Amino acid sequence: MVKLAAKCILAGDPAVGKTALAQIFRSDGAHFQKNYTLTTGVDLVVKTVPVPDTGDSVELFIFDSAGKELFSEMLDKLWESPNVLCLVYDVTNEQSFSNCSKWLEKARAQVPGTSLPGVLVGNKTDLASRRAVDPAQAQAWALGQGLECFETSVKEMENYEAPFRCLATQFLHLYREKVELFQGLV
Amino acid sequence: KMKTDLCLSSEGTEVILATSSDEKHPPENIIDGNAETFWTTTGMFPQEFVICFHKHVKIEKLIIQSYLVRTLRVEKSTSKEPVGFQQWIEKDLVHTEGQLQNEEITAHDGHATYLRVIIQSAFDHFASVHSISAEGTVVLNSS
Numbered sequence: 001m002v003k004l005a006a007k008c009i010l011a012g013d014p015a016v017g018k019t020a021l022a023q024i025f026r027s028d029g030a031h032f033q034k035n036y037t038l039t040t041g042v043d044l045v046v047k048t049v050p051v052p053d054t055g056d057s058v059e060l061f062i063f064d065s066a067g068k069e070l071f072s073e074m075l076d077k078l079w080e081s082p083n084v085l086c087l088v089y090d091v092t093n094e095q096s097f098s099n100c101s102k103w104l105e106k107a108r109a110q111v112p113g114t115s116l117p118g119v120l121v122g123n124k125t126d127l128a129s130r131r132a133v134d135p136a137q138a139q140a141w142a143l144g145q146g147l148e149c150f151e152t153s154v155k156e157m158e159n160y161e162a163p164f165r166c167l168a169t170q171f172l173h174l175y176r177e178k179v180e181l182f183q184g185l186v
Numbered sequence: 187k188m189k190t191d192l193c194l195s196s197e198g199t200e201v202i203l204a205t206s207s208d209e210k211h212p213p214e215n216i217i218d219g220n221a222e223t224f225w226t227t228t229g230m231f232p233q234e235f236v237i238c239f240h241k242h243v244k245i246e247k248l249i250i251q252s253y254l255v256r257t258l259r260v261e262k263s264t265s266k267e268p269v270g271f272q273q274w275i276e277k278d279l280v281h282t283e284g285q286l287q288n289e290e291i292t293a294h295d296g297h298a299t300y301l302r303v304i305i306q307s308a309f310d311h312f313a314s315v316h317s318i319s320a321e322g323t324v325v326l327n328s329s
Contacts, residue, residue, distance in 0.1 A: 002208040005229035083311050114310050182314040185286055186222045
């Protein structure tokens with residue numbers, strides 16, 4: 001049994017629902033929830049996610065820029081040494097989807113030469129009549145980038161846990177790979 | 187006085203704290219005299235462990251075998267309790283693809299009862315420490 005710790009960064013355009021997603025994930029009646037507001041005005045959501053079919057879990061430290069992503073020097077500090085990435089767009093906003101490649105590039109630049117497990121989350125599926133991003137298109141792009149793809153409605157509290165469970169599972173797999181590597185060294 | 191490896195559990199040395207632990211790869215693996223066994227960090231940095239000699243020793247050389255460690259910092263204390271640690275060594279390690287980092291550090295003023303080893307940063311999400319040995323002499327066996 002192992003309990004891992006992972007720094008999760010939330011990326012995506014302003015107003016796509018990053019903070020709402022993190023907050024609804026936090027408040028979901030779990031026992032180990034903590035919430036911090038850092039002195040920088042950044043929100044930190046900490047929650048332990050059990051990985052299904054294992055005794056293992058991952059404590060996610062979700063760093064939310066809380067709307068301050070516009071100040072890029074602050075984002076650089078906040079995004080230092082990430083372990084996993086949660087990339088969010090708004091399914092009613094085509095631009096927020098196309099900007100994902102820019103956000104992904106910026107996130108990956110934080111850990112050059114190292115893999116960064118990630119998920120792509122299309123939020124606001126409750127606004128079905130205003131949908132502007134085809135799920136198949138998002139799926140294809142995510143696949144090409146090695147990201148797992150999800151759609152959520154934070155407003156309807158739908159499917160908001162799955163992306164984080166997926167990140168925890170990916171991070172555990174990465175850990176097991178590394179341990180195997182360490183074992184083969186001597 | 188005879189020089190010995192002061193960092194062996196068989197000599198009474200203990201790891202009394204580690205910030206991360208996988209029960210399959212516990213911190214005791216660092217001082218078991220076997221480089222095949224190791225302690226892993228389990229995500230995010232810094233990570234640290236504290237070694238207790240249970241006696242006053244004078245370290246002349248520290249040898250650390252690890253993997254993917256980037257910045258290493260070692261503090262030491264000469265107190266009876268694990269308090270009052272002072273900065274001793276700080277080193278940036280080189281990434282050694284596919285083989286253990288083998289860092290030999292010649293120590294100045296190596297008087298210690300405790301060592302606090304801090305991995306400040308790594309070359310990947312996780313790092314491992316396979317062994318630490320400290321060459322030196324026992325100054326005083328504590329009662």
